[in-house]
Amino acid sequence: MNILVTGGAGYIGSHVVKEILEKRSDNVVILDNFSTGSRKNVDTLKKIDVNGRLKIIEADLSNFSLVEGIFKSYSFDAIIHFAASIIVPESVENPLKYYMNNTVNTTNLIRLATNYGVERFIFSSTAAVYGEPEEVPVKETTILSPINPYGMSKMMSERVLIDTAKANNDFKYVILRYFNVAGADMNNAKTIEDINPRIGQAFPEATHLIKVAAETATGKRDKIYIFGDDYDTKDGTCIRDYIHVDDLAMAHLQALDYLNENVSDIFNCGYGHGYTVKEVINTMKKVSGVDFKVEITGRRAGDPSKLIADNSKILNKLGWQPKFDNLELICKSAFEWEKRLD
Numbered sequence: 001m002n003i004l005v006t007g008g009a010g011y012i013g014s015h016v017v018k019e020i021l022e023k024r025s026d027n028v029v030i031l032d033n034f035s036t037g038s039r040k041n042v043d044t045l046k047k048i049d050v051n052g053r054l055k056i057i058e059a060d061l062s063n064f065s066l067v068e069g070i071f072k073s074y075s076f077d078a079i080i081h082f083a084a085s086i087i088v089p090e091s092v093e094n095p096l097k098y099y100m101n102n103t104v105n106t107t108n109l110i111r112l113a114t115n116y117g118v119e120r121f122i123f124s125s126t127a128a129v130y131g132e133p134e135e136v137p138v139k140e141t142t143i144l145s146p147i148n149p150y151g152m153s154k155m156m157s158e159r160v161l162i163d164t165a166k167a168n169n170d171f172k173y174v175i176l177r178y179f180n181v182a183g184a185d186m187n188n189a190k191t192i193e194d195i196n197p198r199i200g201q202a203f204p205e206a207t208h209l210i211k212v213a214a215e216t217a218t219g220k221r222d223k224i225y226i227f228g229d230d231y232d233t234k235d236g237t238c239i240r241d242y243i244h245v246d247d248l249a250m251a252h253l254q255a256l257d258y259l260n261e262n263v264s265d266i267f268n269c270g271y272g273h274g275y276t277v278k279e280v281i282n283t284m285k286k287v288s289g290v291d292f293k294v295e296i297t298g299r300r301a302g303d304p305s306k307l308i309a310d311n312s313k314i315l316n317k318l319g320w321q322p323k324f325d326n327l328e329l330i331c332k333s334a335f336e337w338e339k340r341l342d
């Protein structure tokens with residue numbers, strides 16, 4: 001297949017491209033504006049690409065005529081669409097950035113996919129579409145009720161995909177709703193001591209707990225904050241479902257094959273169980289050997305106490321078999337990657 005990967009220089013996209021290059025024979029075109037993407041990750045992907053199957057195009061999705069030119073030059077069989085703005089507090093301050101970059105640019109991409117006969121579309125969605133869910137574990141059928149423009153921009157993109165597929169028999173999608181993505185490239189490590197990531201999350205302003213804990217363990221931050229320790233959980237801190245980025249990457253490869261035989265579908269991506277913020281911080285301290293400073297501060301608005309995926313659908317229908325469901329391994333890979341980042 002010829003696959004267009006938007007946002008392939010970013011954290012999750014680069015891991016998916018790595019898996020495609022290592023496990024399949026498809027050609028990949030990365031389209032990325034490098035706003036948060038990493039040139040270092042892309043250089044590593046070029047090294048992994050031993051038989052010249054990877055092309056990089058530096059472009060912005062908002063440049064509709066340029067993006068259309070790319071569709072004219074390549075005959076794509078599938079699109080995996082990661083490119084987006086992803087910082088929740090920023091989406092509250094600047095909602096139009098999120099509706100333009102996430103919803104409008106995605107809508108244009110879907111339009112081009114249908115105009116140029118691209119039949120498969122894999123979309124990066126998020127647990128943020130559920131808002132503060134009434135049922136946990138969260139099912140794909142749980143009511144969608146985003147509480148910030150980021151989640152809303154993704155929900156609206158999902159809607160455009162669903163309606164477009166309803167009206168076009170030749171267009172199919174898989175929507176993957178990621179829970180908390182963490183960790184870095186396992187690079188075939190056999191044991192936790194062998195972990196030596198080649199790529200990882202490179203953007204410094206990330207807000208994800210495990211990334212921030214790794215930055216604190218490596219001395220890039222002087223302390224880490226816990227936002228609220230009075231939730232109704234075993235130690236008072238919020239519980240999240242952390243999924244290793246390599247396991248998530250494999251779900252994308254399976255989603256591509258799934259569409260050969262099946263109709264469009266939506267899957268939660270998570271392990272179906274979670275850890276508290278304190279458990280994550282203590283695990284990061286253990287695997288790094290660094291007893292970094294932790295400060296408890298007030299709750300953040302809109303943080304549900306518990307967010308866990310019901311993952312039975314992805315396990316049963318997609319046949320996804322996660323390999324790295326282990327918090328120590330996730331934290332260790334994030335820490336080892338952070339040490340290698342300049």
Ligand SMILES: NC(=O)c1ccc[n+]([C@@H]2O[C@H](COP(=O)([O-])OP(=O)(O)OC[C@H]3O[C@@H](n4cnc5c(N)ncnc54)[C@H](O)[C@@H]3O)[C@@H](O)[C@H]2O)c1
Pocket residue numbers: 006007008009010011012013031032033034035036037038059060061062081082083084085086101105124125126127177178179180181182203208
């Ligand atoms: N990281 C998570 O925990 C998480 C959770 C749920 C969903 N997601 C979704 O996964 C996707 C990837 O997230 P990520 O963590 O890899 O983020 P990221 O910021 O590392 O990757 C996004 C990539 O898209 C590129 N990009 C952004 N806007 C663009 C534009 N207009 N034109 C071209 N390129 C553009 C960036 O340069 C970057 O390389 C996003 O759609 C995000 O909403 C991520």
